[in-house]
Amino acid sequence: MKALTIEKVGSPVRLTEVDMPVKREGHSIVKLKASALNHRDVWITKGMYPGIKEGAILGSDGVGVLDGRNVILNPGLRWGENEAVQADDFEVLGMPVDGTFAEYISIPNEYIYDQPEHLSIEQAAALPLAGLTAYRVLMSRCQTKSTDKVLVTGTGGGVALFAVQFAVALGCDVYVTSRSEEKIAKAVALGAKGGYNYKDETWYKEVETNFDVIIDSAGGASFQHLIKICKPGARIGFYGATLGKYQNLNPQLLFWRQISILGSTMGSDQDFRNMLAFVDNHKIKPIVDSVFSLEEGSRAFERMEAGTQFGKIVLKH
Amino acid sequence: MKALTIEKVGSPVRLTEVDMPVKREGHSIVKLKASALNHRDVWITKGMYPGIKEGAILGSDGVGVLDGRNVILNPGLRWGENEAVQADDFEVLGMPVDGTFAEYISIPNEYIYDQPEHLSIEQAAALPLAGLTAYRVLMSRCQTKSTDKVLVTGTGGGVALFAVQFAVALGCDVYVTSRSEEKIAKAVALGAKGGYNYKDETWYKEVETNFDVIIDSAGGASFQHLIKICKPGARIGFYGATLGKYQNLNPQLLFWRQISILGSTMGSDQDFRNMLAFVDNHKIKPIVDSVFSLEEGSRAFERMEAGTQFGKIVLKH
Numbered sequence: 001m002k003a004l005t006i007e008k009v010g011s012p013v014r015l016t017e018v019d020m021p022v023k024r025e026g027h028s029i030v031k032l033k034a035s036a037l038n039h040r041d042v043w044i045t046k047g048m049y050p051g052i053k054e055g056a057i058l059g060s061d062g063v064g065v066l067d068g069r070n071v072i073l074n075p076g077l078r079w080g081e082n083e084a085v086q087a088d089d090f091e092v093l094g095m096p097v098d099g100t101f102a103e104y105i106s107i108p109n110e111y112i113y114d115q116p117e118h119l120s121i122e123q124a125a126a127l128p129l130a131g132l133t134a135y136r137v138l139m140s141r142c143q144t145k146s147t148d149k150v151l152v153t154g155t156g157g158g159v160a161l162f163a164v165q166f167a168v169a170l171g172c173d174v175y176v177t178s179r180s181e182e183k184i185a186k187a188v189a190l191g192a193k194g195g196y197n198y199k200d201e202t203w204y205k206e207v208e209t210n211f212d213v214i215i216d217s218a219g220g221a222s223f224q225h226l227i228k229i230c231k232p233g234a235r236i237g238f239y240g241a242t243l244g245k246y247q248n249l250n251p252q253l254l255f256w257r258q259i260s261i262l263g264s265t266m267g268s269d270q271d272f273r274n275m276l277a278f279v280d281n282h283k284i285k286p287i288v289d290s291v292f293s294l295e296e297g298s299r300a301f302e303r304m305e306a307g308t309q310f311g312k313i314v315l316k317h
Numbered sequence: 318m319k320a321l322t323i324e325k326v327g328s329p330v331r332l333t334e335v336d337m338p339v340k341r342e343g344h345s346i347v348k349l350k351a352s353a354l355n356h357r358d359v360w361i362t363k364g365m366y367p368g369i370k371e372g373a374i375l376g377s378d379g380v381g382v383l384d385g386r387n388v389i390l391n392p393g394l395r396w397g398e399n400e401a402v403q404a405d406d407f408e409v410l411g412m413p414v415d416g417t418f419a420e421y422i423s424i425p426n427e428y429i430y431d432q433p434e435h436l437s438i439e440q441a442a443a444l445p446l447a448g449l450t451a452y453r454v455l456m457s458r459c460q461t462k463s464t465d466k467v468l469v470t471g472t473g474g475g476v477a478l479f480a481v482q483f484a485v486a487l488g489c490d491v492y493v494t495s496r497s498e499e500k501i502a503k504a505v506a507l508g509a510k511g512g513y514n515y516k517d518e519t520w521y522k523e524v525e526t527n528f529d530v531i532i533d534s535a536g537g538a539s540f541q542h543l544i545k546i547c548k549p550g551a552r553i554g555f556y557g558a559t560l561g562k563y564q565n566l567n568p569q570l571l572f573w574r575q576i577s578i579l580g581s582t583m584g585s586d587q588d589f590r591n592m593l594a595f596v597d598n599h600k601i602k603p604i605v606d607s608v609f610s611l612e613e614g615s616r617a618f619e620r621m622e623a624g625t626q627f628g629k630i631v632l633k634h
Contacts, residue, residue, distance in 0.1 A: 246568060251561075
């Protein structure tokens, strides 16, 4: 079968002919119809990930068909029993274990779910990893309620957009940040109330101090300003930090105002089930930025690297 | 009546003759038998607190007698309905509202509780503010369970010692940090399993990465090391930051390991009730460092400033 593999760290992904997966006890072979890219996939090709196994099939997001059922895969393997944190042997689908950028995958049955019926194949492929990550940080970690005012930084990325969509569906007043006016406008079209352009580095000075929940993946030196626009009792959830370490955080602003800073990554099996049910209940449709074929895989990776996408980059198999 | 008041910012507290408090609707006049110092009192005399009202009676911790009952006062006034955070008009007893370093106090009835019977007057006076703060950060914010391994930094201070005692009573394995071997030994005598001397600035390098809960009030540049000795899923609760801003926090260590950094201050009425019940159930006895008379008030303040105390500095009226 055909698959996108990491041939060598530092080289683009390559479409190769690989052996069909072998069916193992407790696994099923799913015929994959579509998949989607995550930053993780790009980082792996660049060697920015621990334990890279050359020759592995990449891809964490996958939807396909099994015995005539449309199915969607939970990419979080072996979370374990503790809802608070993944087990030591937790793993994300796609390197080292073979992933979804292929015609078929062998996967343990417990990670196979019915695909929400209101979604196209492309929309469904966009959902798993980013939807799971957004759901956990927004709902399980920050315990966001309908009355909360929510800020999602860096709108445009997969997780950030799901956080916007989920919070809007909950009934929250949602705001975004971006350095692109176009992305802010698109977020508003999805139901956000407005946005702040952080090209102006003092953007936060214009913002009222009244966010109950902030979802961030930028971190870095500007994280300190998020604390200033929090309401007392606020929760700041974060699932990444592309700008690096936090600096100059003022503890007085945090402890006197009972603020929580909550690290989050991926999600438990329960989070995945809850996320699917939430998407189904609210008929949320993931935003697809663009669709490529498996053969165009390296172009899809280039688009991800460019960082101009709005929504998920999907591969149709 | 006699009272310790702040005559002028920058001057020591002074024992003065003031008017008896007037009984107001919904208030009672409690005859105070003992009180205790908190850092807050010292900071107020130094002008390191907002809204200082000269002439006010200081003191947040108080026990006394009302209609023959031994009573203990909740120093957290007007917390409000939201357990997550205090209301905007929340206030701590003792400046601007007249506090407990006096012969009598007029206080709303809802802040008056029966004193736990197993406590001496001095022990009971040591409990309110520090016990409440420790209870909230350890229990309500960090949700500490008996199976958690707990580190309390800077043992010796009132809140830190209550955090040690409460966690020991819960059944946790508790460790402390201090720059005094004597204080570490005293914490071990209270049931801690051991301690680390942070005079050695690389103390954290010798520590296993396995704390479920860390209670901190130092903050500063060394806060970053606390993250490194956390177990995945850990909660770091903090109620102060004597060493200032957090620097160089590594977000990857936080989000991948689902760590929570939880600011906390004082506690709700519910926290106070739960704290009293917990102290009563476990027959916890607050640690009294020293006892002064009201007349010796300025000496008590000097001892607090010196920072060598182990436990609470009590005033017996």
